[in-house]
Amino acid sequence: xxxxxxxxxxxxxxxxxxxxxxxxxxxxxxxxxxxxxxxxxxxxxxxxxxxxxxxxxxxxxxxxxxxxxxxxxxxxxxxxxxxxxxxxx
Amino acid sequence: xxxxxxxxxxxxxxxxxxxxxxxxxxxxxxxxxxxxxxxxxxxxxxxxxxxxxxxxxxxxxxxxxxxxxxxxxxxxxxxxxxxxxxxxxxxxxxxxxxxxxxxxxxxxxxxxxxxxxxxxxxxxxxxxxxxxxxxxxxxxxxxxxxxxxxxxxxxxxxxxxxxxxxxxxxxxxxxxxxxxxxxxxxxxxxxxxxxxxxxxxxxxxxxxxxxxxxxxxxxxxxxxxxxxxxxxxxxxxxxxxxxxxxxxxxxxxxxxxxxxxxxxxxxxxxxxxxxxxxxxxxxxxxxxxxxxxxxxxxxxxxxxxxxxxxxxxxxxxxxxxxxxxxxxxxxxxxxxxxxxxxxxxxxxxxxxxxxxxxxxxxxxxxxxxxxxxxxxxxxxxxxxxxxxxxxxxxxxxx
Numbered sequence: 001x002x003x004x005x006x007x008x009x010x011x012x013x014x015x016x017x018x019x020x021x022x023x024x025x026x027x028x029x030x031x032x033x034x035x036x037x038x039x040x041x042x043x044x045x046x047x048x049x050x051x052x053x054x055x056x057x058x059x060x061x062x063x064x065x066x067x068x069x070x071x072x073x074x075x076x077x078x079x080x081x082x083x084x085x086x087x088x089x
Numbered sequence: 090x091x092x093x094x095x096x097x098x099x100x101x102x103x104x105x106x107x108x109x110x111x112x113x114x115x116x117x118x119x120x121x122x123x124x125x126x127x128x129x130x131x132x133x134x135x136x137x138x139x140x141x142x143x144x145x146x147x148x149x150x151x152x153x154x155x156x157x158x159x160x161x162x163x164x165x166x167x168x169x170x171x172x173x174x175x176x177x178x179x180x181x182x183x184x185x186x187x188x189x190x191x192x193x194x195x196x197x198x199x200x201x202x203x204x205x206x207x208x209x210x211x212x213x214x215x216x217x218x219x220x221x222x223x224x225x226x227x228x229x230x231x232x233x234x235x236x237x238x239x240x241x242x243x244x245x246x247x248x249x250x251x252x253x254x255x256x257x258x259x260x261x262x263x264x265x266x267x268x269x270x271x272x273x274x275x276x277x278x279x280x281x282x283x284x285x286x287x288x289x290x291x292x293x294x295x296x297x298x299x300x301x302x303x304x305x306x307x308x309x310x311x312x313x314x315x316x317x318x319x320x321x322x323x324x325x326x327x328x329x330x331x332x333x334x335x336x337x338x339x340x341x342x343x344x345x346x347x348x349x350x351x352x353x354x355x356x357x358x359x360x361x362x363x364x365x366x367x368x369x370x371x372x373x374x375x376x377x378x379x380x381x382x383x384x385x386x387x388x389x390x391x392x393x394x395x396x397x398x399x400x401x402x403x404x405x406x407x408x409x410x411x412x413x414x415x416x417x418x419x420x421x422x423x424x425x426x427x428x429x430x431x432x433x434x435x436x437x438x439x440x441x442x443x444x445x446x447x448x449x450x451x452x453x454x455x456x457x458x459x460x461x462x463x464x465x466x467x468x469x470x471x472x473x474x475x476x477x478x479x480x481x482x483x484x485x486x487x
Contacts (some may be wrong), residue, residue: 062335084252085277086252088230088284
Protein backbone atom coordinates (compact mmCIF):
# COMPACT_ATOMS: atom_id res chain seq x y z
CA UNK A 1 0.00 0.00 0.00
CA UNK A 2 1.34 3.50 -0.74
CA UNK A 3 2.43 5.59 2.19
CA UNK A 4 1.40 9.19 2.81
CA UNK A 5 3.79 11.36 4.84
CA UNK A 6 1.94 13.80 7.07
CA UNK A 7 3.62 17.14 7.86
CA UNK A 8 3.75 18.40 11.45
CA UNK A 9 1.03 21.07 11.10
CA UNK A 10 -1.48 18.41 9.99
CA UNK A 11 -0.57 15.70 12.51
CA UNK A 12 -3.10 16.88 15.09
CA UNK A 13 -5.71 15.58 12.64
CA UNK A 14 -4.07 12.16 12.14
CA UNK A 15 -3.70 11.18 15.79
CA UNK A 16 -0.09 12.39 15.50
CA UNK A 17 0.80 9.79 12.87
CA UNK A 18 3.69 11.03 10.71
CA UNK A 19 2.99 8.48 7.99
CA UNK A 20 -0.12 6.56 7.10
CA UNK A 21 -0.53 3.60 4.71
CA UNK A 22 -3.60 3.85 2.50
CA UNK A 23 -5.25 2.08 -0.43
CA UNK A 24 -6.12 3.83 -3.69
CA UNK A 25 -4.57 3.57 -7.12
CA UNK A 26 -4.24 7.32 -7.72
CA UNK A 27 -3.00 10.24 -5.65
CA UNK A 28 -6.53 11.64 -5.39
CA UNK A 29 -8.02 8.32 -4.28
CA UNK A 30 -5.25 7.76 -1.74
CA UNK A 31 -5.80 11.20 -0.22
CA UNK A 32 -9.54 10.61 -0.29
CA UNK A 33 -9.07 7.40 1.66
CA UNK A 34 -6.78 9.21 4.11
CA UNK A 35 -9.49 11.78 4.83
CA UNK A 36 -12.10 9.04 5.28
CA UNK A 37 -9.93 7.61 8.02
CA UNK A 38 -9.29 11.09 9.45
CA UNK A 39 -12.35 13.23 8.55
CA UNK A 40 -11.06 16.32 10.39
CA UNK A 41 -8.18 16.45 7.90
CA UNK A 42 -10.47 16.80 4.88
CA UNK A 43 -11.15 20.53 5.10
CA UNK A 44 -7.39 21.18 5.21
CA UNK A 45 -6.73 19.28 1.96
CA UNK A 46 -9.89 19.50 -0.11
CA UNK A 47 -12.27 22.18 -1.22
CA UNK A 48 -15.29 20.17 -2.33
CA UNK A 49 -13.69 17.36 -4.32
CA UNK A 50 -10.66 19.32 -5.50
CA UNK A 51 -7.32 19.62 -3.71
CA UNK A 52 -6.91 23.08 -2.22
CA UNK A 53 -4.59 25.34 -4.18
CA UNK A 54 -2.07 25.85 -1.37
CA UNK A 55 -1.68 22.10 -0.73
CA UNK A 56 1.41 20.64 -2.38
CA UNK A 57 1.41 16.90 -2.93
CA UNK A 58 4.51 15.10 -4.16
CA UNK A 59 4.74 11.57 -5.50
CA UNK A 60 8.21 10.59 -4.33
CA UNK A 61 10.11 13.74 -5.38
CA UNK A 62 7.79 15.06 -8.10
CA UNK A 63 4.96 17.55 -7.73
CA UNK A 64 1.75 15.81 -8.86
CA UNK A 65 0.73 19.08 -10.55
CA UNK A 66 3.44 18.29 -13.13
CA UNK A 67 2.36 14.63 -13.39
CA UNK A 68 -1.35 13.84 -13.77
CA UNK A 69 -2.58 15.77 -10.75
CA UNK A 70 -5.10 13.87 -8.63
CA UNK A 71 -5.18 11.16 -11.34
CA UNK A 72 -1.46 10.41 -10.94
CA UNK A 73 -1.05 6.65 -10.56
CA UNK A 74 0.53 5.50 -7.30
CA UNK A 75 2.10 2.10 -6.72
CA UNK A 76 2.54 -0.07 -3.66
CA UNK A 77 6.04 1.19 -2.93
CA UNK A 78 5.35 4.87 -3.60
CA UNK A 79 5.34 7.64 -1.04
CA UNK A 80 3.03 10.61 -1.25
CA UNK A 81 4.27 13.62 0.63
CA UNK A 82 2.13 16.58 1.65
CA UNK A 83 4.37 19.65 1.80
CA UNK A 84 2.99 22.33 4.05
CA UNK A 85 3.44 26.08 4.00
CA UNK A 86 5.29 26.95 7.18
CA UNK A 87 6.56 30.41 7.98
CA UNK A 88 8.41 30.26 11.29
CA UNK A 89 11.85 31.76 11.57
CA UNK B 90 27.51 32.91 -10.86
CA UNK B 91 29.77 35.33 -12.62
CA UNK B 92 28.27 38.25 -10.79
CA UNK B 93 30.06 37.17 -7.63
CA UNK B 94 33.42 36.91 -9.27
CA UNK B 95 35.64 39.80 -8.41
CA UNK B 96 38.89 40.33 -10.15
CA UNK B 97 41.46 40.88 -7.50
CA UNK B 98 39.03 42.14 -4.88
CA UNK B 99 39.93 43.54 -1.51
CA UNK B 100 43.28 42.61 -0.04
CA UNK B 101 43.47 40.54 3.16
CA UNK B 102 45.62 41.80 6.05
CA UNK B 103 48.00 39.45 7.83
CA UNK B 104 45.52 39.26 10.68
CA UNK B 105 42.79 38.24 8.24
CA UNK B 106 44.99 35.62 6.59
CA UNK B 107 45.61 34.09 10.02
CA UNK B 108 41.90 34.28 10.89
CA UNK B 109 40.72 32.64 7.67
CA UNK B 110 43.55 30.11 7.48
CA UNK B 111 41.22 27.05 7.51
CA UNK B 112 39.38 28.49 4.53
CA UNK B 113 42.49 29.57 2.69
CA UNK B 114 44.00 26.09 2.68
CA UNK B 115 40.92 24.63 0.97
CA UNK B 116 41.10 24.77 -2.82
CA UNK B 117 37.34 25.55 -3.04
CA UNK B 118 37.91 28.79 -1.14
CA UNK B 119 41.56 29.85 -1.20
CA UNK B 120 42.70 33.45 -1.39
CA UNK B 121 40.42 34.24 -4.34
CA UNK B 122 37.35 32.81 -2.60
CA UNK B 123 38.08 34.52 0.70
CA UNK B 124 38.42 37.84 -1.09
CA UNK B 125 35.13 37.14 -2.79
CA UNK B 126 33.50 36.59 0.61
CA UNK B 127 35.02 39.84 1.84
CA UNK B 128 33.71 41.71 -1.19
CA UNK B 129 30.24 40.18 -0.81
CA UNK B 130 27.18 41.62 0.89
CA UNK B 131 24.34 39.61 2.41
CA UNK B 132 21.03 40.86 3.79
CA UNK B 133 19.29 38.92 6.55
CA UNK B 134 15.55 39.50 6.85
CA UNK B 135 14.96 38.76 10.53
CA UNK B 136 17.46 38.55 13.40
CA UNK B 137 15.60 35.83 15.27
CA UNK B 138 15.87 32.04 15.29
CA UNK B 139 17.27 31.65 11.78
CA UNK B 140 18.98 35.05 11.72
CA UNK B 141 21.06 34.20 14.80
CA UNK B 142 23.15 31.33 13.42
CA UNK B 143 23.14 32.96 9.98
CA UNK B 144 24.63 36.20 11.20
CA UNK B 145 27.19 34.50 13.41
CA UNK B 146 28.44 31.99 10.82
CA UNK B 147 28.44 34.50 7.96
CA UNK B 148 30.38 36.96 10.10
CA UNK B 149 32.84 34.29 11.16
CA UNK B 150 33.26 33.19 7.54
CA UNK B 151 34.33 36.70 6.58
CA UNK B 152 31.38 38.10 4.63
CA UNK B 153 32.35 41.74 4.18
CA UNK B 154 28.99 43.39 4.66
CA UNK B 155 25.99 42.03 6.54
CA UNK B 156 22.65 43.85 6.63
CA UNK B 157 20.04 42.98 9.26
CA UNK B 158 16.35 43.86 9.15
CA UNK B 159 14.50 43.51 12.45
CA UNK B 160 12.70 46.03 14.64
CA UNK B 161 12.07 43.78 17.65
CA UNK B 162 13.62 43.83 21.11
CA UNK B 163 15.11 40.80 22.85
CA UNK B 164 12.60 38.93 25.00
CA UNK B 165 13.36 36.18 27.50
CA UNK B 166 11.35 33.73 25.37
CA UNK B 167 13.76 34.32 22.44
CA UNK B 168 16.81 32.96 24.25
CA UNK B 169 15.84 29.28 23.89
CA UNK B 170 16.88 29.50 20.21
CA UNK B 171 18.16 32.98 19.28
CA UNK B 172 21.74 32.34 20.28
CA UNK B 173 23.12 35.63 18.99
CA UNK B 174 21.42 37.34 21.95
CA UNK B 175 22.25 36.74 25.61
CA UNK B 176 20.50 37.07 28.93
CA UNK B 177 22.12 40.48 29.45
CA UNK B 178 20.46 41.67 26.23
CA UNK B 179 16.84 41.21 27.35
CA UNK B 180 15.01 44.43 26.53
CA UNK B 181 17.66 45.68 24.06
CA UNK B 182 16.89 46.15 20.38
CA UNK B 183 17.83 42.91 18.62
CA UNK B 184 19.97 44.74 16.08
CA UNK B 185 22.13 46.35 18.78
CA UNK B 186 22.63 43.02 20.46
CA UNK B 187 23.30 41.27 17.13
CA UNK B 188 25.77 43.96 16.02
CA UNK B 189 27.77 43.61 19.26
CA UNK B 190 27.97 39.84 18.85
CA UNK B 191 28.90 40.02 15.15
CA UNK B 192 31.68 42.54 15.76
CA UNK B 193 32.96 40.45 18.66
CA UNK B 194 33.14 37.43 16.34
CA UNK B 195 34.71 39.40 13.50
CA UNK B 196 35.52 43.12 13.64
CA UNK B 197 36.25 43.13 9.89
CA UNK B 198 32.53 42.90 9.07
CA UNK B 199 30.54 45.99 8.14
CA UNK B 200 27.12 45.71 9.81
CA UNK B 201 24.15 47.64 8.40
CA UNK B 202 21.16 47.83 10.74
CA UNK B 203 17.60 48.40 9.51
CA UNK B 204 15.48 48.55 12.67
CA UNK B 205 12.18 48.75 10.76
CA UNK B 206 9.55 46.30 9.51
CA UNK B 207 10.20 45.31 5.89
CA UNK B 208 7.35 46.76 3.83
CA UNK B 209 6.35 47.14 0.19
CA UNK B 210 7.45 50.77 0.46
CA UNK B 211 11.00 50.15 1.71
CA UNK B 212 11.85 46.63 0.50
CA UNK B 213 13.36 47.39 -2.90
CA UNK B 214 15.54 50.15 -1.48
CA UNK B 215 16.74 48.00 1.44
CA UNK B 216 17.44 44.91 -0.70
CA UNK B 217 19.05 46.69 -3.66
CA UNK B 218 22.66 47.01 -2.37
CA UNK B 219 23.05 43.31 -1.46
CA UNK B 220 24.32 40.34 -3.49
CA UNK B 221 22.36 37.68 -1.62
CA UNK B 222 19.12 37.97 0.36
CA UNK B 223 18.32 35.51 3.15
CA UNK B 224 14.73 34.97 4.23
CA UNK B 225 14.65 34.21 7.94
CA UNK B 226 11.43 35.98 8.71
CA UNK B 227 8.55 34.58 10.74
CA UNK B 228 5.39 35.31 8.77
CA UNK B 229 3.77 34.71 5.38
CA UNK B 230 3.29 38.33 4.22
CA UNK B 231 7.01 39.11 4.65
CA UNK B 232 7.98 35.86 2.90
CA UNK B 233 5.91 36.74 -0.19
CA UNK B 234 7.24 40.30 -0.04
CA UNK B 235 10.86 39.10 0.17
CA UNK B 236 10.30 36.70 -2.71
CA UNK B 237 8.71 39.23 -5.01
CA UNK B 238 11.31 41.89 -4.23
CA UNK B 239 14.10 39.38 -5.02
CA UNK B 240 12.45 38.40 -8.31
CA UNK B 241 11.98 42.04 -9.33
CA UNK B 242 15.60 42.85 -8.43
CA UNK B 243 17.01 39.61 -9.92
CA UNK B 244 18.59 38.50 -6.64
CA UNK B 245 18.89 35.03 -5.10
CA UNK B 246 16.71 34.40 -2.03
CA UNK B 247 18.07 31.79 0.38
CA UNK B 248 14.88 30.57 1.99
CA UNK B 249 14.52 28.79 5.33
CA UNK B 250 11.43 28.12 7.37
CA UNK B 251 10.76 26.25 10.59
CA UNK B 252 7.88 24.86 12.61
CA UNK B 253 8.12 22.67 15.73
CA UNK B 254 10.48 19.88 14.54
CA UNK B 255 10.25 20.55 10.79
CA UNK B 256 12.40 22.71 8.55
CA UNK B 257 12.48 23.68 4.87
CA UNK B 258 15.37 25.15 2.90
CA UNK B 259 15.74 26.17 -0.73
CA UNK B 260 17.36 28.78 -2.92
CA UNK B 261 14.78 30.71 -4.90
CA UNK B 262 16.53 32.41 -7.78
CA UNK B 263 14.16 33.29 -10.59
CA UNK B 264 17.04 34.00 -12.99
CA UNK B 265 17.99 30.32 -12.83
CA UNK B 266 15.01 28.45 -11.38
CA UNK B 267 11.71 28.63 -9.54
CA UNK B 268 10.69 31.22 -6.97
CA UNK B 269 8.75 30.86 -3.70
CA UNK B 270 5.48 31.49 -5.51
CA UNK B 271 6.18 28.66 -7.97
CA UNK B 272 6.09 26.35 -4.94
CA UNK B 273 3.40 28.13 -2.93
CA UNK B 274 1.23 30.14 -5.35
CA UNK B 275 -1.28 30.87 -2.60
CA UNK B 276 -0.74 31.40 1.12
CA UNK B 277 -2.71 29.13 3.44
CA UNK B 278 -5.86 30.68 4.90
CA UNK B 279 -5.24 32.82 8.01
CA UNK B 280 -5.29 30.77 11.17
CA UNK B 281 -4.58 27.41 9.52
CA UNK B 282 -0.83 27.36 10.15
CA UNK B 283 0.23 28.39 13.63
CA UNK B 284 3.31 30.59 14.04
CA UNK B 285 6.22 29.54 16.25
CA UNK B 286 4.79 31.84 18.94
CA UNK B 287 1.57 29.85 18.80
CA UNK B 288 2.80 26.38 17.87
CA UNK B 289 6.25 26.28 19.41
CA UNK B 290 9.60 25.38 17.90
CA UNK B 291 12.49 23.17 18.96
CA UNK B 292 15.27 25.54 20.02
CA UNK B 293 17.99 23.72 18.06
CA UNK B 294 15.96 23.58 14.84
CA UNK B 295 16.77 27.10 13.58
CA UNK B 296 20.44 26.32 14.28
CA UNK B 297 20.34 23.42 11.83
CA UNK B 298 18.24 25.20 9.21
CA UNK B 299 20.08 28.53 9.55
CA UNK B 300 23.44 26.79 9.18
CA UNK B 301 22.23 25.19 5.94
CA UNK B 302 21.09 28.59 4.67
CA UNK B 303 24.49 30.10 5.56
CA UNK B 304 26.19 27.26 3.67
CA UNK B 305 24.07 27.94 0.57
CA UNK B 306 24.78 31.67 0.73
CA UNK B 307 28.52 31.04 0.93
CA UNK B 308 28.36 28.55 -1.97
CA UNK B 309 26.50 31.10 -4.10
CA UNK B 310 29.13 33.73 -3.37
CA UNK B 311 32.04 31.37 -4.02
CA UNK B 312 30.32 29.89 -7.06
CA UNK B 313 31.14 26.35 -5.94
CA UNK B 314 29.12 23.18 -5.55
CA UNK B 315 25.48 22.51 -6.38
CA UNK B 316 23.15 25.13 -4.97
CA UNK B 317 19.64 24.25 -3.75
CA UNK B 318 18.13 26.00 -6.77
CA UNK B 319 15.13 23.96 -7.98
CA UNK B 320 15.26 21.72 -4.94
CA UNK B 321 13.44 21.90 -1.62
CA UNK B 322 15.22 20.28 1.30
CA UNK B 323 12.89 19.02 4.02
CA UNK B 324 14.23 18.32 7.50
CA UNK B 325 12.27 16.26 10.02
CA UNK B 326 14.18 16.53 13.29
CA UNK B 327 11.84 14.20 15.17
CA UNK B 328 12.52 11.28 12.81
CA UNK B 329 15.98 12.69 11.94
CA UNK B 330 15.32 12.51 8.22
CA UNK B 331 16.29 14.77 5.36
CA UNK B 332 14.35 14.46 2.14
CA UNK B 333 14.38 16.44 -1.05
CA UNK B 334 11.80 17.22 -3.71
CA UNK B 335 12.19 18.80 -7.14
CA UNK B 336 10.85 22.28 -7.70
CA UNK B 337 9.88 23.46 -11.14
CA UNK B 338 9.57 26.93 -12.47
CA UNK B 339 5.87 27.54 -13.01
CA UNK B 340 5.34 29.15 -16.44
CA UNK B 341 2.11 30.62 -15.04
CA UNK B 342 3.81 32.06 -11.95
CA UNK B 343 2.35 35.55 -11.41
CA UNK B 344 5.75 37.05 -10.59
CA UNK B 345 8.46 35.02 -12.40
CA UNK B 346 6.40 33.25 -15.09
CA UNK B 347 6.15 33.93 -18.81
CA UNK B 348 3.49 36.62 -18.46
CA UNK B 349 3.86 38.08 -14.99
CA UNK B 350 0.92 39.96 -13.52
CA UNK B 351 2.82 41.10 -10.43
CA UNK B 352 5.30 43.65 -11.77
CA UNK B 353 5.61 45.77 -8.66
CA UNK B 354 5.27 45.07 -4.95
CA UNK B 355 1.69 44.63 -3.75
CA UNK B 356 -0.11 44.71 -0.39
CA UNK B 357 1.10 41.44 1.11
CA UNK B 358 -1.00 41.65 4.25
CA UNK B 359 -4.11 41.83 2.10
CA UNK B 360 -2.78 39.01 -0.12
CA UNK B 361 -2.24 36.76 2.91
CA UNK B 362 -5.18 38.06 4.95
CA UNK B 363 -3.00 38.55 8.00
CA UNK B 364 -0.74 41.20 9.53
CA UNK B 365 3.00 40.91 8.88
CA UNK B 366 4.12 42.23 12.24
CA UNK B 367 2.69 43.55 15.47
CA UNK B 368 3.19 47.18 14.44
CA UNK B 369 0.91 46.62 11.47
CA UNK B 370 -2.31 48.54 11.10
CA UNK B 371 -3.76 45.70 9.10
CA UNK B 372 -7.21 45.00 10.47
CA UNK B 373 -9.01 42.97 7.83
CA UNK B 374 -8.80 39.64 9.64
CA UNK B 375 -9.94 41.15 12.91
CA UNK B 376 -12.86 43.02 11.40
CA UNK B 377 -13.99 39.97 9.49
CA UNK B 378 -14.25 38.01 12.72
CA UNK B 379 -17.17 38.33 15.05
CA UNK B 380 -16.09 40.15 18.19
CA UNK B 381 -16.61 38.36 21.48
CA UNK B 382 -17.35 39.88 24.89
CA UNK B 383 -14.30 40.03 27.10
CA UNK B 384 -13.43 40.49 30.74
CA UNK B 385 -10.14 41.74 32.13
CA UNK B 386 -8.32 39.68 34.74
CA UNK B 387 -8.94 42.38 37.35
CA UNK B 388 -12.68 42.46 36.68
CA UNK B 389 -12.87 38.66 36.84
CA UNK B 390 -11.02 38.67 40.16
CA UNK B 391 -13.60 41.15 41.55
CA UNK B 392 -16.50 39.05 40.35
CA UNK B 393 -15.08 35.91 41.91
CA UNK B 394 -14.34 37.77 45.15
CA UNK B 395 -17.96 39.00 45.19
CA UNK B 396 -19.09 35.39 45.16
CA UNK B 397 -20.43 35.27 41.59
CA UNK B 398 -20.87 31.79 40.13
CA UNK B 399 -18.57 31.65 37.13
CA UNK B 400 -17.47 28.49 35.38
CA UNK B 401 -13.88 28.75 34.09
CA UNK B 402 -13.06 26.82 30.91
CA UNK B 403 -9.43 26.30 29.93
CA UNK B 404 -9.09 25.45 26.20
CA UNK B 405 -5.31 24.97 26.08
CA UNK B 406 -3.45 21.67 25.71
CA UNK B 407 -2.72 19.44 28.73
CA UNK B 408 1.03 20.24 28.53
CA UNK B 409 0.17 23.92 28.87
CA UNK B 410 -2.10 23.22 31.86
CA UNK B 411 0.98 21.68 33.46
CA UNK B 412 2.77 25.05 33.19
CA UNK B 413 0.04 27.11 34.81
CA UNK B 414 -3.68 26.71 35.42
CA UNK B 415 -6.67 28.01 37.35
CA UNK B 416 -7.65 24.61 38.75
CA UNK B 417 -7.65 26.17 42.22
CA UNK B 418 -10.56 28.35 41.03
CA UNK B 419 -12.48 25.35 39.70
CA UNK B 420 -11.34 25.64 36.07
CA UNK B 421 -11.93 22.65 33.81
CA UNK B 422 -9.67 21.73 30.90
CA UNK B 423 -11.10 20.90 27.48
CA UNK B 424 -8.54 21.46 24.69
CA UNK B 425 -9.79 23.57 21.80
CA UNK B 426 -9.93 20.67 19.35
CA UNK B 427 -12.10 18.61 21.71
CA UNK B 428 -14.56 21.30 22.73
CA UNK B 429 -17.26 20.23 20.27
CA UNK B 430 -17.02 16.58 21.32
CA UNK B 431 -17.18 17.44 25.01
CA UNK B 432 -19.54 20.40 25.00
CA UNK B 433 -22.29 18.29 26.60
CA UNK B 434 -20.23 18.56 29.81
CA UNK B 435 -20.83 22.32 29.80
CA UNK B 436 -23.96 24.05 31.07
CA UNK B 437 -25.44 26.32 28.40
CA UNK B 438 -27.31 28.29 31.06
CA UNK B 439 -24.32 29.11 33.22
CA UNK B 440 -21.92 31.94 32.57
CA UNK B 441 -18.61 30.55 31.31
CA UNK B 442 -15.35 32.49 31.18
CA UNK B 443 -13.09 30.88 28.58
CA UNK B 444 -9.33 31.29 28.67
CA UNK B 445 -6.18 30.14 26.87
CA UNK B 446 -2.59 31.43 26.91
CA UNK B 447 -3.21 34.91 25.47
CA UNK B 448 -6.90 35.05 24.53
CA UNK B 449 -6.84 34.11 20.83
CA UNK B 450 -7.84 30.44 20.97
CA UNK B 451 -10.46 31.13 23.63
CA UNK B 452 -12.11 33.73 21.36
CA UNK B 453 -12.23 31.10 18.58
CA UNK B 454 -13.88 28.62 20.96
CA UNK B 455 -16.47 31.21 21.97
CA UNK B 456 -17.39 31.85 18.33
CA UNK B 457 -17.71 28.11 17.81
CA UNK B 458 -19.79 27.44 20.92
CA UNK B 459 -22.13 30.31 20.10
CA UNK B 460 -23.11 28.43 16.97
CA UNK B 461 -24.16 25.58 19.25
CA UNK B 462 -26.50 27.49 21.49
CA UNK B 463 -24.13 28.80 24.16
CA UNK B 464 -24.99 32.43 24.90
CA UNK B 465 -23.26 33.32 28.16
CA UNK B 466 -19.63 33.13 27.14
CA UNK B 467 -16.93 35.64 28.02
CA UNK B 468 -13.30 35.72 26.92
CA UNK B 469 -10.57 36.28 29.52
CA UNK B 470 -8.67 39.11 27.83
CA UNK B 471 -4.96 38.42 27.52
CA UNK B 472 -5.45 34.86 28.73
CA UNK B 473 -3.81 33.22 31.70
CA UNK B 474 -0.57 35.09 31.00
CA UNK B 475 -2.22 38.47 31.63
CA UNK B 476 -4.02 36.96 34.65
CA UNK B 477 -0.61 35.92 36.00
CA UNK B 478 0.87 39.36 35.39
CA UNK B 479 -1.98 41.40 36.83
CA UNK B 480 -3.74 39.26 39.41
CA UNK B 481 -1.77 36.20 40.43
CA UNK B 482 2.00 36.74 40.21
CA UNK B 483 2.58 33.34 41.79
CA UNK B 484 1.80 31.86 38.35
CA UNK B 485 4.52 31.89 35.67
CA UNK B 486 4.13 33.65 32.33
CA UNK B 487 5.09 31.54 29.32
